[in-house]
Each structure stands twice: as C-alpha cells, then as structure tokens.
Amino acid sequence: MSPDGEVRQTSRWAVMRFALPLGIFLALAVLLGVGLGLNPREVPSPLVGKAAPHFELPQLHRPDARFSANDMRGKVWMLNVWASWCAACREEHPVLVALAKAGTIPIVGLNYKDKREEGIAWLARFGDPYLLSAYDELGKVGIDYGVYGVPETYVIDKQGVIRYKRIGVVTPAIVKDKIMPLVDELNRAK
Amino acid sequence: MNSIVRNKLIAIVALLMLTALPAAAGEAAPAAADVALEKRVTALAEELRCLVCQNQTIADSNAPLAVDLKNQVREKLAEGRSEREIIDFMVARYGDFVLYRPPVKNATLLLWFGPPLLLVLGLWLFVRTVRRRRAGAAAPLSADEHARARALLKIEENGRS
Numbered sequence: 001m002s003p004d005g006e007v008r009q010t011s012r013w014a015v016m017r018f019a020l021p022l023g024i025f026l027a028l029a030v031l032l033g034v035g036l037g038l039n040p041r042e043v044p045s046p047l048v049g050k051a052a053p054h055f056e057l058p059q060l061h062r063p064d065a066r067f068s069a070n071d072m073r074g075k076v077w078m079l080n081v082w083a084s085w086c087a088a089c090r091e092e093h094p095v096l097v098a099l100a101k102a103g104t105i106p107i108v109g110l111n112y113k114d115k116r117e118e119g120i121a122w123l124a125r126f127g128d129p130y131l132l133s134a135y136d137e138l139g140k141v142g143i144d145y146g147v148y149g150v151p152e153t154y155v156i157d158k159q160g161v162i163r164y165k166r167i168g169v170v171t172p173a174i175v176k177d178k179i180m181p182l183v184d185e186l187n188r189a190k
Numbered sequence: 191m192n193s194i195v196r197n198k199l200i201a202i203v204a205l206l207m208l209t210a211l212p213a214a215a216g217e218a219a220p221a222a223a224d225v226a227l228e229k230r231v232t233a234l235a236e237e238l239r240c241l242v243c244q245n246q247t248i249a250d251s252n253a254p255l256a257v258d259l260k261n262q263v264r265e266k267l268a269e270g271r272s273e274r275e276i277i278d279f280m281v282a283r284y285g286d287f288v289l290y291r292p293p294v295k296n297a298t299l300l301l302w303f304g305p306p307l308l309l310v311l312g313l314w315l316f317v318r319t320v321r322r323r324r325a326g327a328a329a330p331l332s333a334d335e336h337a338r339a340r341a342l343l344k345i346e347e348n349g350r351s
Contacts, residue, residue: 043241043287044285045285046281046282046283046284138258139254139255139258143258143262144283146283146285148242148255149241
C-alpha cells in the first residue's frame, strides 16, 4: 500500500468516526423532537367513521323530558361533552357560545358526571349555547362515546355517523379550519 | 372480680375486636361468592390502561374514569360476559390504546421488535469490535512493516541527536 493511499484511508476513517456518531445523534434528536411535539392525550378514536352510539337520557333542565340521539337524525349536529367541574370547559365555552349565535350547527350538550343544579347554575352564569343538554349523571354514555378527557366534541352527520372528534378545548382556529368546512360539506351531502 | 366475670369480659372484648376487623381494612370484604369474580375483575383491570393517567392500569388508578371502567368490567363479568367480549367492548370505545399490552400489528412492529433488534445490533457491534481489537493486537508485523518501522525510528533518532 502506498503511503498516499494510507493517508486517504486514515482520513476516511476519521470522517466516519466523526460523521457516524453525529449522524446517529441527529437521527435520534429528530425522532425525539418529533415525539416531544406529539400530544399523548390525543389518542386516535376508533369511533370516527362509525355510527354514533345510541343513547337516551333525561335532559338537564327538564328531568322529566328525555333526549334521544335519534332525535337528531337528518341533521348535522355537534355533541359537546361538558361539566361544571371542568376548568377547560370554561375556556372553551365562549367559542361554543359564538358558534351557537352564528347558528351554523345545533350543539347538544352532554353534561357529564355533574350535579344537576351545578350544571344548570354554570350555564346560567356563562351562557347556554346548547339546544339542550342531556344529563349523564353516571357517565355511562360517556363511556360509550370513549370520553376520557372533558371537554370532548363530536360532529355527527345526517346519517348519525361520527365524522370528527376533538379531545380537549375547541379553539376558534379549530372551528374555522376543521369544523366549519366539515359542516358545510356534510350539510351539502344528502 | 371473679374469674367467670373476667372470662366473660375477655370474650366480649375479643368479639368486639373481631367485628372491628373489616372496618379497619378500609373497604367491605367481598362476600365469599364474589371472591372469584373480584379476581377476574382485577386480572382484567390489569390489562386495561387508564386513559386519564396513561401509565397506569385501571386496576392501579383511582381516577374517576378508572373506577367507572372497573365497575363496567365488574358488571359485565357478573352478567356472564367473557373477558374477550369486555376487551372488545373497551377497544371499540377507546381504541387499541386502552390495551396495556398492545397487539402486534404493522403499526406496532417497531414497538415490539425494535428493542430486541437494537440489542442484537449492539451485541454484534460489540463482538466485532472486540474481535478486531484482539486481532489487531496479536497480528505480528510483516517484514515490510518491520523495515518501515526501523526507518521511522532511525529518522527520529537522527532528529534527536
């Protein structure tokens, strides 16, 4: 082997020795960086694209009247799971009130594991964007809808299929970019 | 105090202590018939993830949702549903994420086989490095290399003198 070739060989090794760990480090940094950006709370729901589970519950304001998910057949509607004990719901509430005022989509509330009088007082204080609220005292309907972090919001189409689910606060950006385009599209469909 | 009265007193105190035992345990002891059911509930609850506190099973967690889900498990087992049916019930609502032991699927291949793969890769690198090092240390110099080494040493000696 000529000395010249040897030098080249050595320098190539040096580059490898430097580049390999650096490459591995960068790859790991990117992987972990992406991982950090993910929200572990956002578990993909198996319910999107499936029929909304049927339920029938007493209404929050009228304990003797009932609400059935079937009542909303033929309409595009939103089901919003809320509770007076849920701090994030308060953050989300003005967005729902504005959405209800615009009148684009009927919103049904699912008052989840709440005390009836506290739920009613909460709506009296912060405004009631709901067509009505169904009263899920024991959280059984919540389980059927895979609820684990209130607030949660579902957009359900005319056939009663869940088309969108949001876990956590609905922001104005989500309304504008996700919910409104979807609702327009679903309303146009038969 | 005569001995009969004393014995009676002891008996009463002992009885009182016995009745106090379940209260001290903090929760009602399940009736004998329920022991088998409770065992199945716990076994199944240990397979299900609490979605609120994601690194716990619903057996470990006291989050309200975990308690609700445990009650669902208990109710359904009492109704005579099988473990499989209950797991399907949970997966239909919460997805595979609810399973503490994720199923082997395309999406989870890396999760299941990544760590053993890395271990094998690491072992292979380790063995290779050790072998190379040993081979490098043991290999005698060829005549050519001897000559070059001598030449280099001579240059150094000359330079120093």
